[in-house]
Amino acid sequence: MHIHHLLLELQALDFVLIELTLYLDTHPDDQTAIEQFNRIAKERAQHAVAYESEFGPLLQYGLSYSRYPWDWSNAPWPWQVD
Amino acid sequence: MWIYEKKLQYPVRVSKSDPQMAKFLIEQYGGADGELAAALRYLNQRYTIPDKVIGLLTDIGTEEFAHLEMIATMIYKLTKDATVDQLVAAGLGENYAARDHALMYNNASGVPWTAAYIQAKGDPIADLYEDIAAEEKARATYQYLIDLTDDVDLQDGLKFLREREIVHALRFREAVELLKEERDRQKVF
Numbered sequence: 001m002h003i004h005h006l007l008l009e010l011q012a013l014d015f016v017l018i019e020l021t022l023y024l025d026t027h028p029d030d031q032t033a034i035e036q037f038n039r040i041a042k043e044r045a046q047h048a049v050a051y052e053s054e055f056g057p058l059l060q061y062g063l064s065y066s067r068y069p070w071d072w073s074n075a076p077w078p079w080q081v082d
Numbered sequence: 083m084w085i086y087e088k089k090l091q092y093p094v095r096v097s098k099s100d101p102q103m104a105k106f107l108i109e110q111y112g113g114a115d116g117e118l119a120a121a122l123r124y125l126n127q128r129y130t131i132p133d134k135v136i137g138l139l140t141d142i143g144t145e146e147f148a149h150l151e152m153i154a155t156m157i158y159k160l161t162k163d164a165t166v167d168q169l170v171a172a173g174l175g176e177n178y179a180a181r182d183h184a185l186m187y188n189n190a191s192g193v194p195w196t197a198a199y200i201q202a203k204g205d206p207i208a209d210l211y212e213d214i215a216a217e218e219k220a221r222a223t224y225q226y227l228i229d230l231t232d233d234v235d236l237q238d239g240l241k242f243l244r245e246r247e248i249v250h251a252l253r254f255r256e257a258v259e260l261l262k263e264e265r266d267r268q269k270v271f
Contacts, residue, residue: 011092018091018145022249025138026256058088078090079155 006051007081013044084144091148092242094155095235101172103231104160105190110153110227110243112187112195115219117153121146123200123216127209130202134264135210135257142250149243156239157185210258217251 020037027033048058056071057064066072110116124143128136161169161183169178176192187195201212224244228237 007089008093010089014091018141019249021141022138022145022253025135025141026253026260056088059085061085063085072088078088078151079094079158081090081093082095 004055006047006054010044010047010051013040013047016040017044084147090152090155091145092152092239094152094159094239096156096159097233097235099163099168100160100231100233100236101164101169101174103233103236104157105173106227106230107153107157107160107190108185108188109190110220110223111150111157111185113189113223114199115216115223116189116195117146117150117220118187118195119199120216120220121150122197123202124213126200127202127213130204131206131209132261132264134260135206138253138257139213142253145246145250149246152239152243154185156236160236206261207258210254210261214251214254214258217247217254221247221251 017037017040020033020040024030024033024037052058052064056074057066060072064072112118121143124139124146128139128143131139161174164172164174164183166178169175169183177186180186189195201209203209203212221244224240224247228240228244231237231240
């Protein structure tokens with residue numbers, strides 16, 4: 001499987017969120033950054049639904065749904081993606 | 083607790099099989115300034131650091147596990163198609179004898195990872211300076227690794243990791259300032 005644009009977009013959104021998370025850890029009073037964080041977090045949640053409908057669950061322990069049969073164990077795992 | 087997410091933090095591509103480069107990259111897997119050491123160092127320091135910086139140590143420590151998976155992915159892709167002869171020529175004959183193509187937490191010279199690589203001093207300033215130094219050493223190692231390869235796809239992933247070390251070091255420096263401000267405020271009242 002080649003890296004899909006849905007995966008790249010998810011990685012891009014998550015990069016924004018991880019950067020804002022670390023920034024806010026040391027700048028907790030930056031209201032503009034928090035607004036941006038919450039806006040991107042919502043966009044990310046919507047994007048993850050689209051990604052999972054095509055490639056299966058990103059998370060388990062009940063944080064993603066499963067199709068039948070149980071699809072968490074399906075390849076490719078991240079290191080197997082070209 | 084922790085939740086695994088079934089994706090890499092950043093795409094990892096390589097343009098050729100290169101077991102020699104894989105051997106060098108193991109430094110960042112199980113070496114003194116590698117990603118395993120980083121993750122375990124920060125997450126372990128959380129229990130005795132002031133509340134103000136526990137979130138930062140948690141988040142950076144967690145990100146380090148994502149970096150550990152990226153390094154493993156690089157090593158996996160650089161060695162999966164290598165023959166036994168190619169592994170031996172790359173200096174991975176000893177690794178093959180012990181475990182075929184499997185990975186292990188050791189440095190580029192084959193020395194097993196040890197908790198002696200990390201510290202927890204119970205003093206927040208000392209711990210954060212240790213963390214800043216760790217990030218700067220990891221940044222330097224990534225630069226050396228970038229210099230060791232002409233594979234631009236591999237360099238792209240390594241440059242991402244090098245930049246993350248810079249951001250982490252910056253955030254740790256800011257955490258030092260936050261703690262100093264808090265300390266100074268307590269002196270005033």
